[in-house]
Amino acid sequence: MASFVGFRVQHDNARGPMKGGIRYHHEVDPDEVNALAQLMTWKTAVANIPYGGAKGGIGCSPGELSISELERLTREFTQKLHDCIGIHTDVPAPDMGTNSQTMAWILDEYSKFHGYSPAVVTGKPVDLGGSLGRDAATGKGVLFAAQALLAEYGKSISDQRFVIQGFGNVGSWAAQLISEAGGKVIAVSDVTGAVKNSNGLDILKLLKHSKESHGVKGFGGGDALDPNLLLMEDCDVLIPAALGGVINRGNANDIRAKFIIEAANHPTDPEADEILSKKGVLILPDIFANSGGVTVSYFEWVQNIQGFMWDEEKVNCELKTYMTRGFKHVKEMCRTHNCDLRMGAFTLGVNRVARATVLRGWGA
Ligand SMILES: NC(=O)C1=CN([C@@H]2O[C@H](COP(=O)(O)OP(=O)(O)OC[C@H]3O[C@@H](n4cnc5c(N)ncnc54)[C@H](O)[C@@H]3O)[C@@H](O)[C@H]2O)C=CC1
Numbered sequence: 001m002a003s004f005v006g007f008r009v010q011h012d013n014a015r016g017p018m019k020g021g022i023r024y025h026h027e028v029d030p031d032e033v034n035a036l037a038q039l040m041t042w043k044t045a046v047a048n049i050p051y052g053g054a055k056g057g058i059g060c061s062p063g064e065l066s067i068s069e070l071e072r073l074t075r076e077f078t079q080k081l082h083d084c085i086g087i088h089t090d091v092p093a094p095d096m097g098t099n100s101q102t103m104a105w106i107l108d109e110y111s112k113f114h115g116y117s118p119a120v121v122t123g124k125p126v127d128l129g130g131s132l133g134r135d136a137a138t139g140k141g142v143l144f145a146a147q148a149l150l151a152e153y154g155k156s157i158s159d160q161r162f163v164i165q166g167f168g169n170v171g172s173w174a175a176q177l178i179s180e181a182g183g184k185v186i187a188v189s190d191v192t193g194a195v196k197n198s199n200g201l202d203i204l205k206l207l208k209h210s211k212e213s214h215g216v217k218g219f220g221g222g223d224a225l226d227p228n229l230l231l232m233e234d235c236d237v238l239i240p241a242a243l244g245g246v247i248n249r250g251n252a253n254d255i256r257a258k259f260i261i262e263a264a265n266h267p268t269d270p271e272a273d274e275i276l277s278k279k280g281v282l283i284l285p286d287i288f289a290n291s292g293g294v295t296v297s298y299f300e301w302v303q304n305i306q307g308f309m310w311d312e313e314k315v316n317c318e319l320k321t322y323m324t325r326g327f328k329h330v331k332e333m334c335r336t337h338n339c340d341l342r343m344g345a346f347t348l349g350v351n352r353v354a355r356a357t358v359l360r361g362w363g364a
């Protein structure tokens, strides 16, 4: 019988229940989950939603497991975890390798112990209390974040060429929405390979191909590209939307994008960050750029607690308000402290958590 190791790291709850996704990936280990949990604390604070930070994961290869194996694994994990999570303590959600079905299994297993509790997880199927718009939310947040950043430099989505690494939930929604907004997505990769078309990929056709062929490899509407070279493609905006640490000392000098929008969590390591800053590349950090997902998770939790469902227009309109206001607050921090966007975002997040910590009397 195979055995798997799973983790849940609860980092901070000064501002509210801890919040963060559950990742299924063969590289999941305690150090990574810990780092991702910390990022959630600063992310929820930057988004100004009433949560702390947590993250979970199981070291496994979800693509190699059958649906029934994934269900048994998820239910077993929930049996171990159910006393640690809860509506007002720690609220999981999807991340890499997990989806709304995973959340439905967690909800069902948790409810066997604690009674039916839809607000214990977010990113659920809409039929089980999930929010309209949650599936697209991280990608939509990336679009709003990109619009806000580009506007600062007198540019817009429709005059930019984009390269996107990752074509799962976040990358595929970002690609679709950017292309609908008139942006040219010229190259995309996933774990199967990479495709490029300098005139712009037809994203709807690529989505269809990717669903049918389980990946972007072999797409007829572009040329095959070495996935290792994707990040170095000539483009205006690079959007890493897959793994952490992909932009590093080994490739930072060769990156040709003018803007990097971090849709993935911690895609850029500190050395690369320094190299890119010296080159004048502008990086919109993960704790702001991908906060659209957790923001709509918050809307879902609110809807579950209120027992009242919002329409999709309200979800998207509120998301736009949160992302636009978040960008303004990050920029204000950058101006006050004369720092870059990453430092501005961290300063904003850490200050908010520190204030809550002191107000609760935990600082003495
Ligand atoms: N799902 C969400 O709401 C949120 C996700 N994120 C972050 O966004 C990133 C992507 O997450 P999801 O889209 O949810 O995951 P997903 O599991 O839906 O998709 C992951 C994608 O990355 C690709 N990939 C994996 N290894 C790769 C490699 N070596 N090179 C190129 N592509 C590779 C996969 O083929 C797949 O297309 C992760 O870093 C995650 O933590 C951040 C905020 C919210």
Ligand SMILES: O=C(O)CCC(=O)C(=O)O
Binding pocket: 019, 020, 021, 022, 043, 091, 092, 093, 094, 095, 122, 123, 265, 290, 291, 293, 294, 295, 297
């Ligand atoms: O939606 C959520 O609660 C968390 C999403 C997540 O794991 C992330 O933002 O990295």
